[in-house]
Amino acid sequence: EPEVTQTPSHQVTQMGQEVILRCVPISNHLYFYWYRQILGQKVEFLVSFYNNEISEKSEIFDDQFSVERPDGSNFTLKIRSTKLEDSAMYFCASSDSASISYYTFGSGTRLTVV
């Protein structure tokens, strides 16, 4: 069964550093998403991406965040200057359709900011 792959599975970074979280969506998927889950809290939508541009973003997705599809296979989330409160599990998802029924999630990257 095709999978969405996320790397690394766990990343520790110092406050103020830039981090890039990587995702390889399923190869024929066109819609890409990032969600995050702060420990003990809800899974929250961050951003959706289609046709090389952001289609929707949440209030959380401020100027510190950016997404990119640099090479046609990877889909990355960059946090420019990490804060302690960015510590969370970040999930990538992809879909082959605008229909929400075809979401596939990755296993997540646990980001710890110290």
Next chain:
Amino acid sequence: AQSVSQHNHHVILSEAASLELGCNYSYGGTVNLFWYVQYPGQHLQLLLKYFSGDPLVKGIKGFEAEFIKSKFSFNLRKPSVQWSDTAEYFCAVNAREYGNKLVFGAGTILRVKS
């Protein structure tokens, strides 16, 4: 704004016990409803979904859920749990007019004692 409530954060059951996890949402329009499961160290997996039609939905691994529109509820059930059902369960809602993003509940951690 949409919100999703899961009533129990931790549930502990013995094997063969019946399970019901509550989920309520606050949105009056047309919704798509989902239950996801996350086994330790793994990605979010879709258990079942409701888009339209029969409000009693059957999913994988013997799970089912019932959509009760008048109660804004989509409770997850399983008649007899197994130790391997130990996981975290997330209810999620998509309001069709808000595009493809999912709004998640806080999750319920289920531990099944063998």
